[in-house]
Amino acid sequence: MSRDTIFSESELTEIRENFPHTKTERVYLNHAAISPISWAVKQAIEKFISDRHSGKIDNIEMGMSILQETRDLISGFVHAESTEQITFMSNTSEGITAVAEGLDWNEGDEILLNHMEFPTNVQPYRILDRFGVNVRYIEPVNNRVTPGMVESAISSNTRLFSISAVQYLTGFKADLEAIGAICKKHNILFVVDAIQYLGAGTIDVQACNIDALSAGGHKWLMSPMGTGFLYLSEKLSKQLKPYKTGWLSVQEPWELSNFDQKWLPVSQHLEIGTPNMIGFAGMNASLKTLNSIGLSRITENILNLTDYLTVKLSQQNNTQLISPKEREERAGIVTFTTTDITDTEAFVETLKKKNITISSREGKLRIAPHFYNTIEELDTVLNALI
Incomplete structure (x- = not known):
């Protein structure tokens, strides 16, 4: 060989x-743009569609089983403490936005980014200027953002640092574990855009002290478009308020006339309605393929x-x-x-x-x-x- x-x-x-x-x-x-659909993914999607088309039709139970299995698989890819920390999203932007919009911001708070980022990891933070939040950028050196550069850039107002695990243009892979240790030391939130790495590699959110990790599935995870997820640490879940809500956001959603219910924890609250079950049937098959290899x-x-x-x-x-x-x-x-x-x-x-x-x-x-x-x-x- x-x-x-x-x-x-x-x-x-x-x-x-x-x-x-x-x-x-x-x-x-x-594959850094979009990946092909495998036979396994195509067949999984077709099986789900066939059941809706001429089989049981009401195949919600099948869909829920697929979703839970997919949640378990994702949890393994990122080494989450619990599958309950995995929230299904339609893409990376939605996950980053859930974090940006879900925090209570104070005027003068600071978010630290860098100039190599894809707009997904910039625009959800820029719009927070309406709260008086400042976005500062680290200037990369030789297309790199090192842990030392991150620590030097942190100020007393820095509340959150966000970076791509792998930069879309330069291909630079960040030292997430070292950066996470720095963020923990300075008590700032650590957010990772993982779309350009998961599937090409795995990330240990616990070892890296990551508070939020968002990824879409259509690149290295080789899944259908419109599939993605958000991981939230227990620390961030306690701080985050849902930026959106729906009928599935309450503890007993099938008590349809009981409007005044308690909300679910934020990681479940954000799954507000009927999910993209066809897409996640495809993601399920893709993740199984990657795991089997x-x-x-x-x-x-x-x-x-x-x-x-x-x-x-x-x-x-x-x-x-x-x-x-x-x-x-x-x-x-x-x-x-x-x-x-x-x-x-x-x-x-x-x-x-x-x-x-x-x-x-x-x-x-x-x-x-x-x-x-x-x-x-x-x-x-x-x-x-x-």
């Missing part, structure tokens, strides 16, 4: 059988693939690597520029016509392989660059 893959040839063949696009001429390397093996294989890309791109005189070379500082995203390509958008469109999919972001090229991709597929893209 080569250094470039931890899967045997037979294993990799079986893995790729679950992704029918690999049987075509298509090379898909854009082995999360640590998936992480290692993605790192092997990005190792290969990093070395190959670094050897090109006309190429500047934006992503970190050190594997402990990256996950599945490799971003670069090349003097041979000035219009990256046009280049990406040219590749699409050849059934090769990567992405252009902010004038840079981004390749994002998942665990099932191969060295041969990476070479196809690298050869197109020459």
